[in-house]
Amino acid sequence: MENLLEIHGLHAGIAEREILKGIDLAVRPGQVHAIMGPNGAGKSTLGAVLAGRPDYTVTAGSVRYRGKDLLAMAPEERSWEGLFLSFQYPIEIPGVSLTNFMKAALSARRKHAGLPELSPAEFLRLLREKMAFVQMKSDFASRSVNVGFSGGEKKRNEIFQMAMLDPTLSILDETDSGLDVDALRIVADGVNRLRRPDNAAIVITHYKRLLEYIVPDVVHILKDGRIVRTGGPELVDLIEEKGFSEIDG
Amino acid sequence: MDKICILGRDALPGSLALRGGESLRLTLVALPGVSCEGVLTLDLNGPGCQVDLAGLYLCRGDENVRLQIRVLHHAGLCHSRQLFKGIVGGTARADFDGLIRVDPDAQKTEAYQEAHTILLSDQARISARPQLEIYADDVVCSHGATAGFLDPDEQFYMRSRGIPEAEARRLQMLSFLSPVLERLPEDLQKEITDAL
Incomplete structure (x- = not known):
């Protein structure tokens, strides 16, 4: 099957500092890849670069996504093409309700796809359905995006947005951080139920914990900007046993 | 008293005096495309006054907007709160001059002032001069x-x-303007948001 994502020799950094030092990665539809590694390895940078965060610079390499040059696209175009990044630290937007935020996101996406705008009733139905999907209380819809949300509510909101946008490739950046077990289950359950043969996910995490709920097909260990080891789920246990420092390529 | 004043359109008295126990809620608005000036002195002359003052300016062309606000606490136990939010772009210029003065007798005063500006261009200018003069010790x-x-x-x-x-x-x-925007009636909110 054709790869959904193909990264070749990716070097990237921020303000003259190189963080990714040659990443190669291929993701096929239907797969879940886990990227594990110690703090500062470049895990979040990889997610940010794939989503097109403007303050990162790609200095070498290529990224093909659904056969297209991902790096040539603006962040919003990447989203329209089905890429989604769940933020490690979701941003608060006072004065903009979650409803209006999602309306803006969805209407731009539908416009790009040449689809007519959803009627207010259709939109509301979708919104309610997806909020129920992640067990979010309906009053969150009228609240400002992430303002006054607890850590768990913010992450749940990320998965809600993911469900609304129905991405082809989801990148979950440390979605487990700051979650208690119940919130972790809800988030993981949401991700699992969104799994389909035609989409894929990259789960970035520091700990084994999340991967007990979202079982990956492929596990990569990222250290100092390079993938030093790739294997199956058994690699997770090896990390648990030996720690990142003992594992090399 | 709850009042909205559109600068350059509505008359703004240069000074307002509040007697003990009176309250004032006032929102000043500088609409896009209008160079204007808002000069206001509030004298809190008796104890227990409540002042809730806010302002919004949106100038993205070549406007000049100048705000000079003086809140003078002459008596104790008064609360004053000010929040100004502005967006300045193009070659526009905004000047914010805000003074809170607390007289020696005005004990138990609570007075706050915030002025925040977002610049949209390199040529846009903001000059903010917040000043606090406090002569009482229990405030x-x-x-x-x-x-x-x-x-x-x-x-x-x-x-x-x-x-x-x-x-x-x-x-x-x-998002930035929303705390002040939501004080305004819907038609005025719309006029401002349409200009964004």
Whole structure:
């Protein structure tokens, strides 16, 4: 099957500092890849670069996504093409309700796809359905995006947005951080139920914990900007046993 | 008294005096495309006054907007709160001059002032001069003025959800102005948000 994502020799950094030092990665539809590694390895940078965060610079390499040059696209175009990044630290937007935020996101996406705008009733139905999907209380819809949300509510909101946008490739950046077990289950359950043969996910995490709920097909260990080891789920246990420092390529 | 004053359109008295126990809620608005001036002195002459003052300016062309606000606490036990939010772009210029003065007898005063500005261009100018003159010792007062640009992290968050850059910027401006905007009647809110 054709790869959904193909990264070749990716070097990237921020303000003259190189963080990714040659990443190669291929993701096929239907797969879940886990990227594990110690703090500062470049895990979040990889997610940010794939989503097109403007303050990162790609200095070498290529990224093909659904056969297209991902790096040539603006962040919003990447989203329209089905890429989604769940933020490690979701941003608060006072004065903009979650409803209006999602309306803006969805209407731009539908416009790009040449689809007519959803009627207010259709939109509301979708919104309610997806909020129920992640067990979010309906009053969150009228609240400002992430303002006054607890850590768990913010992450749940990320998965809600993911469900609304129905991405082809989801990148979950440390979605487990700051979650208690119940919130972790809800988030993981949401991700699992969104799994389909035609989409894929990259789960970035520091700990084994999340991967007990979202079982990956492929596990990569990222250290100092390079993938030093790739294997199956058994690699997770090896990390648990030996720690990142003992594992090399 | 709850009042909205559109600068350059409605008359703004240069000074207002409050007697003990009176309250005032006033919102000053500088609409886009209008160079204007708002000069206001509030004298809190008796104990227990409540002042809730806010202002909004949106100038993205070549406007000059000048605000000079003086809140003078002559008597104790009064509360005054000020929040100003402005967006300045193009070659526009905004001047904010805000003074809180607390007289020696005005004990138990609470007075706050915040003035925040977002600059949209390199040629836009903001000059903010928040001043606090406190002559009493048993008071709670603070002031803060900031000037900055639209937050790039916020913008990236929205764009990563598929919101186009221009719309993301519009939502950011809306977000920034919202604490003052929501004090205004709907038609005026619309007039301002349409200009974003």
